[in-house]
Amino acid sequence: MRARAKVTLAEAEDKANVAHAKAEGLADIKRAKAVAEANRIIGESPKNNEEYPRYIWIKGLQEGKGERIYIPTEAGPPILEAGKAGETDR
Numbered sequence: 249m250r251a252r253a254k255v256t257l258a259e260a261e262d263k264a265n266v267a268h269a270k271a272e273g274l275a276d277i278k279r280a281k282a283v284a285e286a287n288r289i290i291g292e293s294p295k296n297n298e299e300y301p302r303y304i305w306i307k308g309l310q311e312g313k314g315e316r317i318y319i320p321t322e323a324g325p326p327i328l329e330a331g332k333a334g335e336t337d338r
Contacts, residue, residue, distance in 0.1 A: 294300045
């Protein structure tokens, strides 16, 4: 009788583990679909919307910490030290 109870318990544990794994798998799929949808929305937002990338660029400049920005010129080399970070115009 004990042996049969052990077998029944082991079968029940196996079924519970399978059910748990399936539930985790379904949750992973739902999370992946949500991330894919968010990426699609983010990817489409700048299309036909010139203002959005400009807004993100300006926001990045405002939140910057005095980084230098190198601007390429027609001649090839960037303009270096056009203004030092933190200096005011004279």
